[in-house]
Amino acid sequence: MKKEFLYNEIAGNIANKIKTGVLKAGERLPSVRKLSKEHGISINTAKRVFLELEAQSLVQSKPQSGYFTSPLNYLKLPLPEISQPVPVANIREPDELMNGVYSTMGRRDLTLFSIGVPSGNLLPLAKLKKEIVLATRELKEGGTEYEPLQGNVKLRRMVAVRSLAWEGNLKDDDVVTTNGCMNALALCLMALTKRGDTIALESPCYPGILQLAVSLGLKVLEVATHPVTGIDIDALTKMLPKIDVCLLVPNFNTPLGYCMPDESKKEIVALLSKYNIPLIEDDTYGDIHFGNERPKCCKSFDRDGNVLWCGSVSKTLAPGYRVGWVAPGKYKEQILKLKLIHSLSSTSVINEAVGNFIMTGRYENHLRHLRRTLQENYQKCADAIAEYFPEGTKISRPQGGLALWVEFPKDIDTGELYNYALKKQISISPGRIFTLQNQFHNCMRLCIGLPWTDDLKLKLKRLGSLAKMIRN
Template structure:
């Protein structure tokens, strides 16, 4: 009885600190051993207290890092709404907005919530620099020679080994290296489509994918995407007779953050296999998960080699290195021919540096730190948005990646709001950038892979004020 009272007493004290705001969302709790010493109780008593707080969703554990205040998951804000499937909408290209947002990229005075890039403070730059020196010293020709079109053998081997994190059974012969994930998607699209074909994609979708598909003379069907579970299988079934290929970001979609449940991924692969439709899968964010396990990509359920699994280190390690890959399944030889035509060979230097970084466990260690930082940032953003944005704001609740999708009052046009925000040195990505149609005009994407400091917090609060003023 005494033990039961003790653990509840500790849980109540911590709960009161969370409720009063002494402990804020994203704050790390003292370790179990520290709490044990403070209250002079057993380890089990502290564990019971933490379990009690976890059961109320007040705290969450992070593997090998400890416990964090996670009240943010009990957000009072609703999820963004899911649009209906429409097959006959007129197009309204977002190129004007995309150019406007990209033109602010180099201005250091602007708080960049707009571009999906990890802040350099989160990247192991010093270790990568050491790797460059080491590889330059050891690499024959110092990286000046051509490589085989399939790409660097060391990188391919390490990517294949890394696939064990999602039960992948890949080997080095299954992989082709590329200049980033977008390049992998481009080769994949060119391999399995011809101009005039139709592709099914998620909606909203990353604008780079939209622009690429259009540049190849392909037509697009946008599949409405649920902010938690992704594309509805029923919507996909409706468009199967019309499409030549399907392109999905199944894990932590950019911009809406959805992660398709495993059973849905399995069903999608079975459905597309049955109709002999290739699936181009962008798994760029799969390693940035906030739970205990990495979600499997659709590739894990691919028995007939119809999934072209694309990835890179652009979001996790070194955006400017442009190191990516694709496991193209049965389309490998055709894709290598495309690569030969387009680029002949990938630069060997940075492929070797990334292979070396992956090979010695540093990538795994770096990812653990990165995930903890991004998860904490996510909770900071969620709390600040809840406190300073209008009450009818809807917000995504991603379980990984580093982008948030916000749906504002229907009266707000985020393209107009962007012009006002830029005057206050704040940049975000207006919703219309992520569709080929006239929709998502009251939505925005925010990147939370930024350094969380006073400037960032004040910019986010200011953005909330500007939205309120527009209402």
Template sequence: MRREILYRKIAKIIEDQILSETLRIGDKLPSIRSIQQIYGVSLNTAIQAFAELESKSLVESRPKSGYFVSKTSQRKLALPSVSKLISPEKGKNSEDLISSVFDILRDKSIRQFSLGIPDNKLLPIAKLNKGIIKAMRQLEGSGMDFEPAQGSTSLRRNIAKWSLIFDGSLTEDDIVTTTGTTNAIYQCLLATTQPGDTIATESPVYFGILQLAKSMGLHVIELPTHPLTGIEIDALKKVIHKIDVCCFTANFNNPLGSLVPDENKKEVVKLLTHHNIPLIDDDLFGNLFFSGTRPKPFKVFDEAGIVMWCGGVSKTVAPGYRVGWIAPGQFKDKIIRQKLVQTVTLPSLFQEVIADFMEHGGYDHHLRTLRHTLHTNCLKFQQAIEDYFPENTKISQPQGGFFLWLELDKRLDTAELYQTALSQKLSFAPGSMFSQNSNFNNCMRLNFALPWDDSLENDIKRLGSIVKQAL
């Protein structure tokens, strides 16, 4: 704990110097060894301090040269606003808009800033194809045999091994496989709610959560969410007596990209444990951190088994494989029974391909490359938006994942703007998709998991022009 406090104190001192322009863009920072000597701390603590600054895009490392104040340290555009508490009584139907966005996903002539998956060029498709052939040769019955309802043993073992990266203490027996992460969340909701119950989420929140809640007859309370630090705990405390289950994303939520600090994660889990309220821990983006170490999910702080940790590979490796999982805690037996009734078992082939990819280092290697690409893209997108969008645009500052959240002039309705953009072969996700009311009508989500080139930058410029013309 002491080391954690020290590295944050050091990072805060340097951050204040950058924000006050004592240190200016391009200035070289003292070396890690110098910081170690100046503050009398360990080498690891000094490294963590720089990682903290890098995660905020305040500094950048240059090979063999050290750390420098980054160009993005002096942001021209403000962060998006924090939403107000949204009660379940203010319902809104955005199903048609969501369907419209999904209907054009396969149209290659349209620039898909609306997509919620990485571009195929960023995925290890050739390696996975080889893995399919290998799995077919090695699987008993070439993948035709049934597997246990709990899921592939080798995949569950590799997920448990992977959890060691974030101090997880999971075993293969703690995990149940699912057909993607959305299905994992559905299984958790099915195990913990009944029609008429209330679920608490972030706001804005991934529209798939809202769709699930509606289909299951659940009410939704959307909690104010800070674009950097996630849900506001005081707001959660105010409505805790109304809530039956929570669904939060600790690490890089969709669409804000916020990262909940560890002390907040602990407090949320402690609060919900005290009230015996289950927590669905949507950790789909947790492996896509830009710098530092892999952030911990809520599950790490769970001692009572109320946290259901959900993950998958659709945002990192293979969207179409639909391989996901849950560590359901005290709800494991119920979820296995649900899965047995619904599907009996899942296809084993893709599970084995992912297990093999994880076991032999392919997953780790791919993630390192992907994270670097996404971080670079994020900075380039932010710069392009500052250059080409109106000056009163507000933009998120994600520390991981691959979404940017833009808040535009209040006079604009991005659902209407979407139609104009679509006519010019540009697509984005309108803000009203991410709430059950009209809180985000002037917002949009952009996917930056796309190969960067001049054409892409020009398309951002064209989208910015559409926004300017609408004003």
């Protein structure tokens, strides 16, 4: 095993024991020399393991004494409740609140906890600029021509190659490029549904997906979800006679951040296939895992082409590039027909640049740094919440992604909190925008993709004070 992977594995195993409480706060860890001997690694590699754990705020060193586990106060906070949406289609969009939240995009005067993308400070901007220049030089006519309808060959090949990591085993001919993941989801829904059809979605659900479904005239059935394991399969099963299509975000769903167990993914794929109900899988966050391995997708278990797997680099590399894709299985011809009508071609230069960035290995190197930073951000945000937010606050424990879900006591309305926070130059995403039903009024989503600073901690402290003020 390569030293890089061995070091990551050892650090990951110790980190998992700390987070799950196997190793208690203040417990002494093996010495550098003992760790080296136990695992057959060099002293320098053993030191690197502890430096990694220290960077994640999981351990702390004491001079002349060694390393000890850090107190993780956020682990004392309970998990949010299992969602309980009513089992009927509902179309009550919180338009005013949603429009207010998304109108803040791009504002430099606000701390944008509300927008679920990584900060530009966490992205390899200089390297991306070089790839754009290179793509312009290498493409025929400088990239001004239309590319093939199915999309850039290099990008599709790289998406297919990366699918081997989660046992997707795709070929480049299985992939169609799109203008971001939302465009992929839109093409899928337009191909599979007509006005009046019913779609099953997780509850809570990303607001953009809710808006898309409503704009296409679909009836929305929200399915109960557990904050750790995801969708309630029994609840989904009861809905099967009513639904025409299902759209899920199994890996690090926003806003809860859960990762559905492989058994659940496999069961859902088989269940929907049995009833010939297409499954659209949004895997936008799959590459931002906090564990050692990238999780499998529902597509990993698809044997008859019933899963339309969608992804993008919008949450990992370049939100503004709008580079996405779909592996539509047996629905490929319908997707290509719609792409021809609605967009014809993706942006040649951008897709070539991203394809090359992935091919050279720079993407995976970037992801390693991004994953570690986001995990550290989550832990620091969660600790600040444990310290400053009102008693009775509950938070999710995301296993990856960009979101942290906060559930306040019932007497705190996050729509009201949003208005007060905005006056303090802080923007949040109130829970009500993640549903079409009358729920989640006491919840909010916070983006963990902002660089951690003392000022960011101060903003969280201010949010906690505002929440307490509203409660009083």
